[in-house]
Amino acid sequence: MATRQLLLRRAAAAAAAPRGRRGYGSTAEYLHRSIVPTMHYQRSLPRLPIPKLEDTIRRYLNAQKPLLNDDQFRKTEELAHRFEKGIGRQLHEQLVAQDNQNKHTSYITGPWFEMYLKAREPVVLNFNAFMSFHPDPKSEYNDQLIRATNMTVSAIRFMKTFRAGYLEPEVFHLNPKKSDTELFKKLIRFVPSSLSWFGAYMVNAYPLDMSQYFRLFNSTRLPKLNGDELYTDEKAKHLLVLRNGNFYVFDVIDRDGNMLKPSEIQAHLKYILSDNSPVPAFPLGYLSSENRDTWALLRKNLLDNGNEEALQKVDSAIFCLSLDDFPVKNLVHLSHTMLHGDGANRWYDKSFNLIITKDGTAGINFEHSWGDGVAVLRFLNEVFKDSIGEPAVSPLSQPASVDSSRAVQKLDFTLNDALKAGITKAKQNFDTTVETLTVDMIQFQKGGKDLLKQKKVSPDAVAQLAFQMAFLRQYNQTVATYESCSTAAFKHGRTEAIRPASIHTKKCSEAFVKEPSKHSTEELQKMIVECSKYHGCLTKEAAMGQGFDRHLFGLRYLALSKAEDLPATKRASSNRGGDLCQSKAKLLKRAGTPA
Template sequence: MLRARKAAALSQSRWLRWAFSKRKSSSSSDSEFLHRSIVPTMHYQKSLPRLPIPKLEDTIRRYLAAQQPLLDEQQFRETEKVAQDFLAGEGKRLHQELVAQDKKNKHTSYISGPWFDMYLSAREPLVLNFNPFMSLAPDPESERNEQLARAANLTCSAVRFLKTLRAGLLEPEVYHLERSRARSDAFKKLVRWAPASLAWYASFAAGAFPLDMSQYFRLFNSTRVPRAGRDELVTEPDGRHLLVMRKGHMYVFDVLDRDGNAVAPARVRDNLSWILSDETPAPAFPPGALTTENRDVWAGLREKLLAAGNEETLRAVDGAVFCLCLDDVELPDAVRASHNMLHGDGVNRWFDKSLSVIVARDGHAAINFEHSWGDGVAVLRFLNEIFSDSTRRPAVAPGSPGAGGPTPDARRLSFRLDDELREGVVRAKAAFDAAVAGLTIDAMQFTDGGKERVKKSKLSPDAVAQLAFQMAFLRQYGVTPATYESCSTAAFKHGRTETIRPASVFTRRCAEAFVRPDRHRAAPELMEMLRLCSEHHGRLTKEAAMGQGFDRHLFALRHLSASTHAFYADPAYAAINHNVLSTSTLSSPAVGLGGFAPVVADGLGVGYNVHDDWIGCNVSGYPARDVSEFLRCVRLSLEDIFAVLDGKDLAR
């Protein structure tokens, strides 16, 4: 674990030195940047607070509270005893060891190393098991949603993002409270000259919370290389080329010149136009399929690729700025879009790349990303910026003339495949096809209310959405499920995520009152239950965001343990971590929809967003669950909740 932390820190340090040297030597014009931040991009990084390790007694208390709605009385008593024994014995020793180790590694967080290990040691295929997607909203100018124009504009905006980041000119990621003084240029100029060791404190005093940006360097030129037992993250910042995939073929061309300046947009357009017009038949053995394999199997096949003389080709793939996937499909609805952006056909992707921008024939665009290197905060910032830049100042107009001059410099990569590698591609594609055949995705829009109506009732919109999921599952299956909601801990140095546990005694009591009314339920009584759910969910969310959840603490303690304590062997611990409902929300006008596969075979993957006047859900599941029926139950639950918000009694 210490080696992993040091390797990550060294990799980032090398990248920062490289980027700074490019910053000094680059002669780029302002047109090549998104903006020029007054405060340097990484100015707050040194002074960020460290992720706290919760008190063990608080962790056990929160853990037991989360177990209560999932267990009957006898099960809870048994789990409570095991937990208290852990608190007094082995858990106390492990906690002390974790605190001592954390004090020796003040450059990072206590969760960073174990979290990297968890991701990189996982042997399941990345597709469906780890990589999520975020879909971009359409370009407001409909003619710019033509595939070539949209792909070229998103590529040029992504290069601007890259250059702005590496020049230290990208506005630092800051969470602002309302009416924050930290938004003003005057304050930013003051902070700019503050020592980096004090910058966070100045911003905090002004009501703003700078966020960790240590993951951003992995957005570009990075890939997850399969290795036996544990994969490796590799970043090659000298790469100047883009990787483009179409019909399973792989192409590269430079998007940066030798001086680090952006290639002319017309040149980008010409190269993409040439790729889109290439009529070479699809390869019989597309190498992208190999990235859908079990990681150990793929590691062995990659070694065979190297032995077969593909070292330079793989280096070109790994070191590409990012991957652009041009898909020959049209996506008329959310369901088909979700399937395509989450997994596609399994051959027009290189799932190992840290970042893939996908553009369909109708201009529908999305980002699919490998998850080990980072979380949604960095990817969402990238998505927001390229959407805004590509729509406000598009680099290429539809039907505009090309650059002219020399033939486009895009070239198609060629892999040398022997019989064993060809067979590996065939097996990988067959396994992929079987896996995605069992995946169902469905979507729903509830248009009878949203954030504004919920806030008017002084309730949390997220709490209402999560309660609707609890009610829906209870209505459909008659039980309260183990539920996971992702929460970022980017307010801390090298923070990753924490788990919010939306299922509580409050949601169970409220859900049962709505779903199983044994008598007439008056609106005031139900409103009081909704209020208690909202208040409790708000506390859980705040605790998680401040690093005071219980999941990551218990995970880190288990990572330290040389043997399995009775606490971790308790069936209740396995059950609460068998997240039947895995949920995540993204709030941005640039996001069309987002999604991911369930994390367990009998689970549901719930991507959702509460907009001002509507609520959207994008849900995935395997044959063990009826996705469409779940969404029908979510709609019924929301109808009941909003009826109560309108003062109507609930009667069955």
């Protein structure tokens, strides 16, 4: 059993790791044709465990030790143990019972979706994340039109491969010589889906959850009052392209379900890039950066004002391709461009925006409620490898001789005074918010992950330790920090939190920052090793669903859903201790709300 747990941990920790694949472009329509159907393992994936309450309380208290003085910690410890023996025990038992009645999913799925979709803050900076692509190694392919065409074609290939069930399942192979072979794949495909995970487990292979992948395409987060909705229309065949704040759509899939020829896609994109239409006086893109309730009311106004068909085109598009009319100056500029851009040339509610700048720099900005980085990273890696390995067009390619003026539709929106005022206000809010963001960087050239691995310490642990040291140096204190860890080794797993601040990082940071001369090099190195080992334990626990954040979040969600039974949780108190139930609610809120 212990061995199985260790192997599961390794599989979970590898959930977000980049992976390679073979068999690019088996046809023009698909990236490859997997022997094993894409969702073959999904039905038999193990379920996300609910930690023991006593383990959650212990882990929570361990995370508080570096943050509190002795008196504060004693009060927190007393409060935590009262919670464990009292209302916390009741809530935990209810959560376990509820989980046993919903074995088709995980205990965190419903609350986690609701947490994202009920949040009223703008998605920009608060939720949407970005990933950037490396440049194409062949410099002549980093032309905006060429790269946009190649990446669009590769993205459509990915979509078609996934929907046909040909996309290779996401599997972590501990012994690839046994499990990542043609023979094993030919055998495992005949094992029933209800047992397939166990068949993979027998040869140390660990399939990962792929339930989020279908939301990659034709999906949009729709603003609604008090809680948004996720919308997906897999029948739509068109691409949404934004340029200079203008909206364009054209079909990339024909009526028979086949992808348009790359030369035709290239021709349509060339037509859009040659359009000299100025930025609209009231760019609609800003609305998707607004407070969600404000945006919901403005969207209703848009619908009532005759824009239903145009909005349907936006919402149902396969994805959004944003073509920016400027080159990227440096990595700081790249971060700003991909994380938020100018607000006019993005539709932040789409499942993702594929962004390509004038010099061919590319990245993805993705809406976070529908899924996590695992699916997006797989998509990014596959698109990059396919677009550079089997590019659909080259610098010598000629766009097809087609009438793009008929194929490409420019969307027009009818705006009344209230909508114009709403867009103006949204732009002001966007600009004010973006101005609060500072991004800066230095590139450290004297070492990296290879050096750290040689010293047998985790690069991730050292990076987290560096954050602790930097904050201590600047603010003279240790604070709680958050690192996300995928739980994709389990059915409908999302993420668990790693809390890198520990008594080990605090001790090590203070030694380096406050009194380095009092310690020998060997002593300092030993402290780093201790930090690395402890961080490794936290990571393994989190990957196995054995953190404390998600458990406490689930308990808090349950408590709030039964608020009528816990009237004290509604009361506000300026007293540091507060009443007992009040303080327990604060404990849940403090530890359970994701960073």
